[in-house]
Amino acid sequence: MSAEEPEPKSESQTSGCWQSIKSCNMMYQHLLDRSTPHVAVRWAVWLLVTALYFIRSFMLQGWHIVTYALGIYLLNLFIAFLTPKIDPAQSFDYDDDGPTLPLHANEEFRPFIRRLPEFKFWYSALRAVLVAMVCTCFDAFNIPVFWPILVMYFFILFTLTMKKQILHMIKYRYLPFTHGKTRYAGKPDAIGKPDDL
Numbered sequence: 001m002s003a004e005e006p007e008p009k010s011e012s013q014t015s016g017c018w019q020s021i022k023s024c025n026m027m028y029q030h031l032l033d034r035s036t037p038h039v040a041v042r043w044a045v046w047l048l049v050t051a052l053y054f055i056r057s058f059m060l061q062g063w064h065i066v067t068y069a070l071g072i073y074l075l076n077l078f079i080a081f082l083t084p085k086i087d088p089a090q091s092f093d094y095d096d097d098g099p100t101l102p103l104h105a106n107e108e109f110r111p112f113i114r115r116l117p118e119f120k121f122w123y124s125a126l127r128a129v130l131v132a133m134v135c136t137c138f139d140a141f142n143i144p145v146f147w148p149i150l151v152m153y154f155f156i157l158f159t160l161t162m163k164k165q166i167l168h169m170i171k172y173r174y175l176p177f178t179h180g181k182t183r184y185a186g187k188p189d190a191i192g193k194p195d196d197l
Contacts, residue, residue: 032123042122049126053133063136064147070132071154075161077124080116081176082165087115088172112174 035042053070057063116124135141169175 036119039118046122046126046129049133050129053129053136056133056136060136062142063132064145064150065143066132066135066141068150068154070128072157073128074125075158077116077121077128079161079165081114081118081121082169083115084174084176085113085115088174112176114176 054067057067
């Protein structure tokens with residue numbers, strides 16, 4: 001062996017490193033799996049992290065481009081969350097009015113399936129805020145801009161995008177939000193009838 005060649009790592013060191021990475025990934029996935037049913041807690045954590053990001057950005061008086069990019073990315077995620085997985089505007093085998101939700105009992109019921117599920121929406125939004133917070137640690141991302149123009153442009157973009165999405169929802173008659181399972185009232189009990197024995 002020459003002095004220039006590095007010594008090969010022993011197999012136990014390599015496998016030990018991979019085992020620790022694998023165990024960290026398993027713990028991380030376990031935490032994500034356990035957080036899945038706790039929707040309100042997950043979004044509360046997201047709001048807390050987002051508030052910390054905005055406090056940090058306000059205190060540092062900079063990183064407007066990072067905040068603008070974060071806002072555009074979150075808007076993109078929100079639009080994907082509101083949009084159905086199978087876009088009715090892309091279906092060409094319907095009438096001129098397009099497909100609609102069933103109006104009669106004999107029509108097929110198709111539930112609303114999102115393009116971006118709620119958990120993936122939360123997970124992507126949390127990662128985006130954390131990446132933006134890390135970006136505030138580096139001066140390379142603190143590009144000087146006139147921030148009121150970015151704010152104005154963001155609100156114009158938000159308004160136009162949401163208007164388009166709401167018109168799409170009205171045209172194809174879908175509502176991306178539900179309030180739980182629908183409960184139907186049964187037939188009222190007849191009062192005064194004797195019980196069958």
